Amino acid sequence: MEKFTTHTGRVLPLCRSNVDTDQIIPAAYLKRISRTGFGDGLFAAWRAADPDFVLNRPAHSGATILVAGTDFGTGSSREHAVWALQDYGFRVVISPRFADIFRGNSLKSGLLTVIASQRVVDDLWARVEADPTVPVTVDLERRQLRYADVAVAFELDDYTHWRLMEGLDDVDLTLRHSASIADFETARPTWLPTTA
Amino acid sequence: MGKTLAEKVWQAHVVREAAGEPDLLYIDLHLVHEVTSPQAFDGLRVANRPVRRPDLTLATEDHNVPTERIDLPIADPISRLQVETLRKNCAEFGVPLYPMGDVEQGIVHVVGPQLGLTQPGMTVVCGDSHTSTHGAFGALAFGIGTSEVEHVLATQTLPLHRPRTMAVTVEGELPAGVTAKDLILAIIARIGTGGGQGYVIEYRGSAIRALSMEARMTICNMSIEAGARAGMIAPDDTTLGYLAGRPHAPTGAEWDAAVAYWRTLRTDDDATFDVDVELPAATLTPFVTWGTNPGQGAPLGGAVPDPTSLGTPGEQVAAEQALAYMDLTPGTPLRDVRVDTVFLGSCTNGRIEDLRAAADVLRGRRVAGSVRMLVVPGSMRVKEQAEQEGLDRVFVAAGAEWRSAGCSMCLGMNPDQLAPGERSASTSNRNFEGRQGAGGRTHLVSPLVAAATAVAGRLASPADLTAPVTVGPTEQES
Ligand code: SF4
Numbered sequence: 001m002e003k004f005t006t007h008t009g010r011v012l013p014l015c016r017s018n019v020d021t022d023q024i025i026p027a028a029y030l031k032r033i034s035r036t037g038f039g040d041g042l043f044a045a046w047r048a049a050d051p052d053f054v055l056n057r058p059a060h061s062g063a064t065i066l067v068a069g070t071d072f073g074t075g076s077s078r079e080h081a082v083w084a085l086q087d088y089g090f091r092v093v094i095s096p097r098f099a100d101i102f103r104g105n106s107l108k109s110g111l112l113t114v115i116a117s118q119r120v121v122d123d124l125w126a127r128v129e130a131d132p133t134v135p136v137t138v139d140l141e142r143r144q145l146r147y148a149d150v151a152v153a154f155e156l157d158d159y160t161h162w163r164l165m166e167g168l169d170d171v172d173l174t175l176r177h178s179a180s181i182a183d184f185e186t187a188r189p190t191w192l193p194t195t196a
Numbered sequence: 197m198g199k200t201l202a203e204k205v206w207q208a209h210v211v212r213e214a215a216g217e218p219d220l221l222y223i224d225l226h227l228v229h230e231v232t233s234p235q236a237f238d239g240l241r242v243a244n245r246p247v248r249r250p251d252l253t254l255a256t257e258d259h260n261v262p263t264e265r266i267d268l269p270i271a272d273p274i275s276r277l278q279v280e281t282l283r284k285n286c287a288e289f290g291v292p293l294y295p296m297g298d299v300e301q302g303i304v305h306v307v308g309p310q311l312g313l314t315q316p317g318m319t320v321v322c323g324d325s326h327t328s329t330h331g332a333f334g335a336l337a338f339g340i341g342t343s344e345v346e347h348v349l350a351t352q353t354l355p356l357h358r359p360r361t362m363a364v365t366v367e368g369e370l371p372a373g374v375t376a377k378d379l380i381l382a383i384i385a386r387i388g389t390g391g392g393q394g395y396v397i398e399y400r401g402s403a404i405r406a407l408s409m410e411a412r413m414t415i416c417n418m419s420i421e422a423g424a425r426a427g428m429i430a431p432d433d434t435t436l437g438y439l440a441g442r443p444h445a446p447t448g449a450e451w452d453a454a455v456a457y458w459r460t461l462r463t464d465d466d467a468t469f470d471v472d473v474e475l476p477a478a479t480l481t482p483f484v485t486w487g488t489n490p491g492q493g494a495p496l497g498g499a500v501p502d503p504t505s506l507g508t509p510g511e512q513v514a515a516e517q518a519l520a521y522m523d524l525t526p527g528t529p530l531r532d533v534r535v536d537t538v539f540l541g542s543c544t545n546g547r548i549e550d551l552r553a554a555a556d557v558l559r560g561r562r563v564a565g566s567v568r569m570l571v572v573p574g575s576m577r578v579k580e581q582a583e584q585e586g587l588d589r590v591f592v593a594a595g596a597e598w599r600s601a602g603c604s605m606c607l608g609m610n611p612d613q614l615a616p617g618e619r620s621a622s623t624s625n626r627n628f629e630g631r632q633g634a635g636g637r638t639h640l641v642s643p644l645v646a647a648a649t650a651v652a653g654r655l656a657s658p659a660d661l662t663a664p665v666t667v668g669p670t671e672q673e674s
Contacts, residue, residue, distance in 0.1 A: 018489050020628045022607075022628040022630060022631050026630055027608060031272075031275055031278050031609065033278055034234075034235070035235045035238070070390065070510065071389055071390040071393075074423065074489070075420075076324075077232065077323060077325040078232065078341070079232070097390055099390075099393065101325055101340070101341060101420075101425065104340075108341065108344065157357070159216060159217050170343070171243070171245070171346065171350045174220065174347065174353055177212050177353075181211055181220075181248075181351060181352065185222075185352075188224075189453070189454070191450040191451070191453055192224055193225070193446075195225075195252060195254040196250075
C-alpha cells in the first residue's frame with residue numbers, strides 16, 4: 001500500500017446522504033477480475049442519467065477529495081467501490097458517518113476516509129459552490145483538515161494512523177504472529193466443522 | 197460484570213491482544229463466492245502465499261449464475277470468466293467448491309447453514325455484507341471486503357476493533373400474517389440505515405425466541421441494512437433442532453460436548469448493552485418500503501409519506517430524491533401501488549419456509565396477467581425439497597416462473613433484471629436505485645406480501661385477497 005501523509009486537492013461536493021455502494025459502483029461492473037480500471041463505473045448510473053450530475057461538471061474536474069452527506073458507503077461489502085473512487089483519482093472521502101465495511105475497506109486500500117461533522121461538511125459544500133478551486137488539505141500526520149482559515153481535527157485510531165503513514169500491508173503484520181495463530185489452532189475444540 | 201453473547205464469542209476467538217492495537221481474531225469459517233474473491237487470490241499469488249486453512253474455507257457460485265438452463269455454459273462472457281476464475285482459484289489453492297450444477301450449489305448464506313457448517317459460537321466471514329445471516333445461530337458473522345478476504349485466506353485471522361453492543365428486544369406475539377421480514381423492516385425504519393453502525397445487534401425477547409431458524413436468518417440477514425455489521429440470536433432448542441443431523445454437525449460425544457458449550461452462549465443476566473431498543477410485537481403489521489433505502493418503509497396499510505413530514509432536513513431531501521426515483525406521490529395509499537414484477541428469493545427469503553408461505557397464498561389462485569413472478573430458491577437443496585413437496589407445481593399452476601438457485605434478481609448480475617422504470621415487489625434486502633436492474637424500482641416485502649401482490653397486481657397482503665378457487669382440477673391441469 002502507498003504511504004499517505006498529507007494531501008492537498010480540490011473538492012467534489014456530493015450533496016446526498018446514504019450514498020450506497022450500488023451507486024458508487026453498480027453491480028454490472030463487479031464482474032471484472034482485476035483490481036484496476038473501475039473508474040469508468042464510478043457513479044455510472046447518476047453520470048448517465050443527469051448531465052448536470054456533479055461528477056459531470058467541468059468546474060470540478062480533477063477534484064481529489066469527495067465530500068458527501070452522512071452514511072456514505074452503505075450496503076454491499078464490495079471493495080470495488082473503494083477501487084473505483086481511487087481509480088477515478090480520489091484520495092480522500094469526507095463524510096459525517098461511513099458504513100463500517102466501506103470504511104474498513106478504504107483504510108485497507110489507502111483511501112483515507114475522514115469523519116467530519118455535518119457542520120464542516122455543509123461549510124465545505126458552501127465554499128466549493130462559491131469557488132470550486134478552493135484548496136483543502138488533509139494532513140494525516142497531524143490528523144487535521146485545513147481550508148481557508150479553518151483547521152479542524154479529525155479522529156483516527158493510532159494503529160490505523162501508523163499503518164497508513166507507513167504504507168504497511170496488513171497481511172505482513174499479521175504473519176509476524178504466525179506462532180500465536182498456530183498455538184490458537186491447537187486449542188480449538190474438536191467438534192468444530194471443516195469443509196473438506 | 198457479566199458478558200453479552202457477542203462479547204463471549206469475541207473473547208473465545210482472540211488470538212492476540214495488545215494495547216493500542218486491534219484484536220487479532222481467529223476465523224472458524226470463511227465462505228467465498230466468485231465476485232469478491234478473484235483479486236484476493238491474485239494477491240496470494242503475487243506474494244506467493246498459500247491458503248492457510250482450505251479446510252475452513254468453502255466456495256460456491258451464486259451472484260452470476262443464470263437461473264435458467266444451468267446445464268449450459270454462462271452466455272455472458274464476463275460472468276463466465278468470473279465463475280471460471282473461481283473454479284481455477286479453488287483448484288489451485290485446494291478450496292472446496294460447489295459449482296453450478298452441483299446439488300449443494302446455492303447462495304452462500306443459504307448453503308452454509310443448510311450443511312450444518314454454521315454453528316453457535318463460531319466466527320464466520322465472507323466477502324459479502326449479508327454474512328450477518330449466520331448470526332441467527334449465535335455465531336459472530338460479518339461481511340468483509342476483498343483485502344480482508346485475502347487476509348483471512350492467508351492467515352485465517354482478522355485484526356478487528358471490538359464492536360459496541362446493541363440489544364433489540366421484541367416482546368409479545370407477532371400478529372397473524374406478520375413475518376420476520378416485516379419485523380426487521382420495522383426495526384430498520386425505527387433505528388435508521390446508520391443506526392446500527394459500529395454495533396453488533398443481539399435480537400432478544402419472546403417474539404424472537406418464538407421464530408424458526410429460517411425466520412431468525414431473515415432477521416439477522418438484514419442487520420447490515422440497519423448499518424450493523426452483525427446480528428446475533430442466542431442458540432436454544434430451536435437452533436439445536438435445526439442443526440441435529442445436518443451433514444457437518446457434530447455427532448455422538450462431540451455433539452454432547454458442543455451442546456454443553458452452546459448452552460453457555462447467552463447474554464448474562466447482569467450484562468449490559470451500549471444501547472437498548474425495544475419494539476412490541478403485537479402492534480406490528482405487514483411492512484413494505486416506499487423509498488430507495490431499506491429504512492424508508494411504512495406499514496402496508498399506510499400511505500407514501502410527505503417528505504416534509506419527516507424528521508431531519510437530510511431525511512426530507514433523501515425522501516424527495518427517493519420519491520422522484522420511485523415515481524411515487526405523497527399520500528398515495530401503498531395498497532394502490534401497482535407492480536410489474538414479483539421476485540421471491542434471495543438470501544433473505546429464499547428458504548424452504550419462505551417458499552411454503554408464498555405457495556400457501558398462491559394455491560388455487562393466479563398471478564395477475566400484468567405481473568411476471570419469478571420464484572428462485574436459495575439453493576439447489578431448497579429447490580429439491582420444494583419439488584418434493586410439490587411447491588413448484590403450485591407456483592407454475594399460478595403462472596409464476598420456477599427457476600434454479602442463485603442470487604438472481606436480488607442484484608441482477610445474471611440475466612434476471614428489471615427493465616428501466618419497471619416496478620417490483622421483492623423479498624430481497626435492498627431497494628437501492630438500480631439494484632435489480634438500471635432504472636428499476638424496488639419495494640421490499642415479505643414472502644406473504646410478495647405472493648398476495650402477485651395475485652392482486654398491486655401491493656397487498658393475503659388478507660386483501662378474495663378466497664382462492666378450491667384446490668381441484670384447475671391446479672392439476674398444468
Ligand atoms: S441474494 Fe442478494 S444479498 Fe444475498 S448474497 Fe446474493 S446478492 Fe447478496
